[in-house]
Amino acid sequence: MEKQDYTITLYTENSIGMIGRISGIFSRRKINIESLNTSPSEVEGIHRFTIVIHESEEVSRKLCRQIEKQVEVLKAYYNTNDELIWQEQALYKVPADVIAEKAYVERLLRQYGASAVVIRHDYIVFETAGQREEIDRLTKELTKYGLIEFVRGARIAIIKNSAGFHAKLKQFEREEPAPDFVDNQFLDKNQQVFTM
Numbered sequence: 001m002e003k004q005d006y007t008i009t010l011y012t013e014n015s016i017g018m019i020g021r022i023s024g025i026f027s028r029r030k031i032n033i034e035s036l037n038t039s040p041s042e043v044e045g046i047h048r049f050t051i052v053i054h055e056s057e058e059v060s061r062k063l064c065r066q067i068e069k070q071v072e073v074l075k076a077y078y079n080t081n082d083e084l085i086w087q088e089q090a091l092y093k094v095p096a097d098v099i100a101e102k103a104y105v106e107r108l109l110r111q112y113g114a115s116a117v118v119i120r121h122d123y124i125v126f127e128t129a130g131q132r133e134e135i136d137r138l139t140k141e142l143t144k145y146g147l148i149e150f151v152r153g154a155r156i157a158i159i160k161n162s163a164g165f166h167a168k169l170k171q172f173e174r175e176e177p178a179p180d181f182v183d184n185q186f187l188d189k190n191q192q193v194f195t196m
Contacts, residue, residue, distance in 0.1 A: 001056035005034070006078045007086065007157050008064060010049040011041060013072040022049060025067055031055060035088070037154035046074065052155050079159055086157035089129045091117070092142055093149040096124050105145050112138045123148055 012018050019038065026033055035052035053060065057078075064076035092114070099105055114128040128138065132155075139150055 001058055003054055003056050005052055005054055005081055006057070006060040007081070007084055007155065008049075008051040008053065008060065008067075009077045009079070009157065009159065010051070010067060011043075011074045011076075012047050012049065012070075013074070014040075014045055014047045015072050018047070018049075018072060021070060022051075022067065022073075025063070025070075026051075026053070029059075029063070031059070031063070035154045037156055039156075050155055050157050077159065077162075079157075083160055084157040085160060086131075086155055087129045088132055088135055088155050089127065089153035090135045090139070091149075091151050092126045092128075092139070092147060093123050094126065094142060095146050095148060096120065096122055098145045099124055102145060105142070108138070108141055114138070 010022065012022075019036075023033065023036070031053055033051055034054060035050070037050040039048055039050075040046075041048040053063075055063075060078040064078050067073055067076045094105070096119070099109075109126055109128075112128050112130065112134060114126040116124055117127050118125040128135065135152060139147070142150075
């Protein structure tokens, strides 16, 4: 099967040790995590993991099923790049004198939508967001002009054809059957046992 980038989106309870347990599932299967981002989701108390792997669809599907077996994981999705709206962020530290002397570098930064975050007499820090390929191209170009430092952030992604997890959670709550109360011979007549 052909390998490609898959973005795995997980919705989990916000509990201690989740990153370790999730990453353990990947390492036991010898699957490299290309990018990992965690953040709060649109639902209070629920966190969202965005994980990028380079694998086959079958491996991605099995992995999602395995991850969903974790008690704190509410839902796991896997998507190709075409099924997502996604970006990565990057910061670049460039010598200030290069920017002042080279109009080309300034045009290059404008072309990639980079904006200055910090301006000092010895260096300037720029930020940009975009697809991985765009960030790689800008990094390669800035390397020619004495790039001092570079850091890329993890992928953030939104699934194109999704109403969001909040809507699914609300739907699940509506579909869940109402609990029944039954009498128990070992309890007082005024007490009831709660069953699901």
